Amino acid sequence: MLPKLFLRLFPKIKWQYMIVMLAVIIGISFLISQTSMQSAAMHSTAAQFPPSLVINLDSRQDRMSEFTEEFRSWPSPVERVSAVKYSPGWKGCSASHLKCVKLARDRNYPWVLVLEDDCTLTPGASEQFQALLPYLWQNRDNWDIFYGGVTVIKKSKRISYTPPIFEVSCYAAHFCLIHNSSYDKILNNYPGAIEDYKDPIDVYYANTLRIWTTTPFFAKQRVSESDIEKGEKDYTEMFNRSEQKLLNL
Template identity: 30%
Template sequence: MSDAMTGFCFDHAFVINLDHRTDRWAKMADNLARVGIVAERFSAISVRDLIDDQPTMALKDFLKRVDGPSPSAEHKLQTTWACMRSHLAIIRMARDAGWPSVLILEDDCEFESYTPAVLNRACEQLQGREWGVLYLGGTLKKGGKKAAVSSNLLAVSRIRLAHAYVVNASLYERILREAPGSGLPLDWYYSEILQASSNALMVRPTLAYQRLFDMSDIEQVERQPKYKTRQMLQRCWARIRYGRTSY
């Protein structure tokens, strides 16, 4: 394990990145270096790789119910399935290697400057505690819950997005078995099925956000800022409290 990662609650980290998105990998590499996280690039499974591995009809029906008729429906179905396959490939690799946990990042992830200070604290507070998945960022959906279990850890349910999370070895087999047949995109499977019975936790304050003004490969829209006063104040306070750390 790299000296930069000493004290973190994972020994292995991967960034899912399509081969042609060299721009995203460059941004990720720079951001990770700034916060002391050492991660390998994982060549993402693309739609072209799905010739013998097609999405389930259940997933197709789900996206149709959620999004309605759309000329881009087939593209979203294929890319959603390819995205899941990339995540599962990393989890399968972690299982086969016997790793205690693994950090999975998507290449549109961006870490706050105070990540090292907060993550070290959160990982210390994780010691001796049962947990299955640890979110470094995500969105609380309606009906979800957050409850403090320590100063930097929240017990959570219905957290959506899968751009930055750590999976404990105790969940590898379950995720690999359940996710493909769930009929849901991976982050929905996590939020609607897995989290309720897996001791899901989230780091407080949030460390990782999806990069703004970046075109989503799945949604095919550019993420725009949503100005939420409470969230902005929380981020400002965290920057003051934990300061900036560079490596």
């Protein structure tokens, strides 16, 4: 059918050229098909629950045990990443976060969930998080990091009512969803050598990246002995105040 059609349209074209033209058309069709398949695969990957990593010092198995119990019903396994031990502690914590981001980049994760081992979940947290994932993926060009809960809000504005999404400048990096377009932003701009670190990782994020969060918060921090600030820390009231501030917008 196709050869006859070509002969009618282009009667003076030799059959050798006709074969070449057909090959070109077939090749273009194949490329279009492959592009469509890759696009579909990308969206399929994005719909999956993000790989989850938890930062934990080798010396704090007590916190890891508490974390494991807290996340026993999480939709996907959480991989433990050995935290960097360094004094002051905030530098080791920052290096540990960067270690996770680099791991995600090296593994070509489309996005990654980075957790700290004192992270706690509110009832229904996994369902709330999963319900947000399609919206977060579709709008990933507008944010760099998503937090499951925040403290010390310096700036804030509402992005969406349904779902409730806010852009904030804030602290707390216990529950960080980071997509692949942000990996290089983080790794290329934070000082490479640990001795050169000037700010804790959450301060750096607050000053340089676009942070989104939601309400109600579904991830907070357990009251526990802190290796960074030395002593038992309770951030409950800070989370409550920040959440109320966003609810009032």
